[in-house]
Amino acid sequence: MHLRIGSFVRVTRNCMMSLSSAESSATDDNTGYSKLNGKKNQSVTKPVSLDSTTGEVLVRTSTGKTRVRRGQSDEEYKRQLHDYFQVQNGPKVTEVGWMDHENANAMLNADIDFSIKPERQKIAGFCRVLYYRRQYSECAELCGKLIPRYEEINKNNKIRKEINELGYMLERSRQLLQ
Amino acid sequence: MTQPIGEEFQIPKPKVLGPRNDPLDIIQTRLRTHGRPASIAGPMVRYSKLPFRQVCRHYDVDIVYTPMILAREFVRNSHARMADFSTNKGDAPLIVQVGVNNVSDLLKFVEMVAPYCDGVGINCGCPIREQIREGIGCALIYNPDLLCSMVSAVKQKYGEKLRLETKIRIHENLDETVTLCKRLCDAGVDWITIHGRTRTTRSSVPANFEAIKYVVDRLGDKHVPIIANGDCFSRQDLQRITEITGVDGVMAVRGLLNNPAMLSGYDTCPWGCVELFWHYALEYGGLPYQLLQHHLFCMLENMQLKKSLLKKLMTIQCTAELLDWFDENFILKRHGEPGFAVQKDIPYK
Missing domain, CATH: 3.20.20.70 (Aldolase class I)
Structure with missing residues (x-):
């Protein structure tokens, strides 16, 4: 449903009125405390539906302000469905041993975008499993390849912790192999 | 920028329910x-x-x-x-x-x-x-x-x-x-x-x-x-x-x-549970470190691990270091090793 600006203002004003009446009629608790008058603000607000087809609702935030939570058009939802079911093939599925069927080195040669955290987590997960399984030689080799790739994108030291962990595994693996 | 959705596709149906999963x-x-x-x-x-x-x-x-x-x-x-x-x-x-x-x-x-x-x-x-x-x-x-x-x-x-x-x-x-x-x-x-x-x-x-x-x-x-x-x-x-x-x-x-x-029926968390948790956490691709650390802290605290060791656990910064700490202080069996996930008491080294 598309609203023109004038009608949106009217709808919003009406919704604000119903929101404030919903708030005043909501069950409240007198046993709490608050910053303003010695009582925590425990009122329950009901979201006001602005457009039931898109899920657009008006809510009151914890600071007391009203906020419109924007709806989602049919087209946008279809796009998300396509991404979820067709591109991603549903949720992330990890069976025990799933990493045995993937080649971490081949993944490194492919176009991994190291700036994306989940991509980094996935590849670092290989190192951790190798370390856990005491496959120190393979672990050291993979960590050694990953560290320079991580360094390339480490702007403002944002992923220093991740690099440090790879460095730790590399160092320890070498020690344990001696 | 919007991208074309592409060809029509079938949305998968809800999972079939039976006696084992309903x-x-x-x-x-x-x-x-x-x-x-x-x-x-x-x-x-x-x-x-x-x-x-x-x-x-x-x-x-x-x-x-x-x-x-x-x-x-x-x-x-x-x-x-x-x-x-x-x-x-x-x-x-x-x-x-x-x-x-x-x-x-x-x-x-x-x-x-x-x-x-x-x-x-x-x-x-x-x-x-x-x-x-x-x-x-x-x-x-x-x-x-x-x-x-x-x-x-x-x-x-x-x-x-x-x-x-x-x-x-x-x-x-x-x-x-x-x-x-x-x-x-x-x-x-x-x-x-x-x-x-x-x-x-x-x-x-x-x-x-x-x-x-x-x-x-x-x-x-x-x-x-x-x-x-x-x-x-x-x-x-x-x-x-x-x-x-x-x-x-x-x-x-x-x-x-x-x-x-x-x-x-275990009154306190058995050690085997800790071994199993490590196994799943790593085999499934890892957990964010703070989650892993908190889970293990809760289990070990329940097993009444020495306070000094619990304190040390909370200072550890990453998964690999935590694994080393376990291997230094306890016998942590891996999947496939005899006796994996069956020990009840803490196997101190």
């Missing part, structure tokens, strides 16, 4: 088949991830929940989907819990998760103020019209193909809880979980099982199973809560975080 069937038959009420691991913010769910199942938990997932984010954002939900073939029976404040988002959310879970639970119990302000969590028990319309919409669309649960808290006036439950039953909910505290009761105050019994006694004619939630910290508690309240099953949450094996 949560409603399990709740209704556990007493007859296993001589005990159904045991359920409830949702925990951050902690009910896949490795923990699998550990719980290993120790006699029948049904396991995901953490609450916000429908609004899930249906709009692929990063949220990736971060919030991962699963596998063994992850069943699984209830995906949803935080939602409108019918449209709920129907979309259900469409996206139904092929990968055995039921959906609407969170009507979360007492966090930020969520209540959004009309999510236990705000819904004060908004019965919206809640019942959400239940009706899902059940009208999916019928018996999808199980739908609501997890509520009790009201200050218990008759309001009875009225709400009756309306939920009429709307088609498959079962109701009742937490024996109001939205403002602190967790240090004991759960009110008499209140749950009060509600259960007044819903007999609806033939909808009721699950009790709150203060289940042992297998004995499971029996005791069932006897007091007359429910069909019990949901444990905090107790399982400290001792995922408690419903198998």
Whole structure:
């Protein structure tokens, strides 16, 4: 449903009125405390539906302000469905041993975008499993390849912790192999 | 920039329900088949991830929940989907819990998760103020019209193909809880979980099982199973809560975080549980470090590990270092090694 600006203002004003009446009629608790008058603000607000087809609702935030939570058009939802079911093939599925069927080195040669955290987590997960399984030689080799790739994108030291962990595994693996 | 959606495609259907994964069937038959009420691991913010769910199942938990997932984010954002939900073939029976404040988002959310879970639970119990302000969590028990319309919409669309649960808290006036439950039953909910505290009761105050019994006694004619939630910290508690309240099953949450094996009859967390958790956490691709550390801290604290070691554990900065610390102080067996996941006491080195 598309609203023109004038009608949106009217709808919003009406919704604000119903929101404030919903708030005043909501069950409240007198046993709490608050910053303003010695009582925590425990009122329950009901979201006001602005457009039931898109899920657009008006809510009151914890600071007391009203906020419109924007709806989602049919087209946008279809796009998300396509991404979820067709591109991603549903949720992330990890069976025990799933990493045995993937080649971490081949993944490194492919176009991994190291700036994306989940991509980094996935590849670092290989190192951790190798370390856990005491496959120190393979672990050291993979960590050694990953560290320079991580360094390339480490702007403002944002992923220093991740690099440090790879460095730790590399160092320890070498020690344990001696 | 918008991208073309591409060719038409078929949205996968909800997962087929059978005796092994239908949560409603399990709740209704556990007493007859296993001589005990159904045991359920409830949702925990951050902690009910896949490795923990699998550990719980290993120790006699029948049904396991995901953490609450916000429908609004899930249906709009692929990063949220990736971060919030991962699963596998063994992850069943699984209830995906949803935080939602409108019918449209709920129907979309259900469409996206139904092929990968055995039921959906609407969170009507979360007492966090930020969520209540959004009309999510236990705000819904004060908004019965919206809640019942959400239940009706899902059940009208999916019928018996999808199980739908609501997890509520009790009201200050218990008759309001009875009225709400009756309306939920009429709307088609498959079962109701009742937490024996109001939205403002602190967790240090004991759960009110008499209140749950009060509600259960007044819903007999609806033939909808009721699950009790709150203060289940042992297998004995499971029996005791069932006897007091007359429910069909019990949901444990905090107790399982400290001792995922408690419903198998272990009074304290067995070492094998720690080994199993390490195995799943790493084999499933890893957990964020703070989660891994917190899980292990809770288990080891429950096993009454020396205070000095617990203190040291909390200073460790990364997964590999934590693994080394375990190997230095204990005998931590890996999957495939003789005696993996069976040791009870802490095997100090």
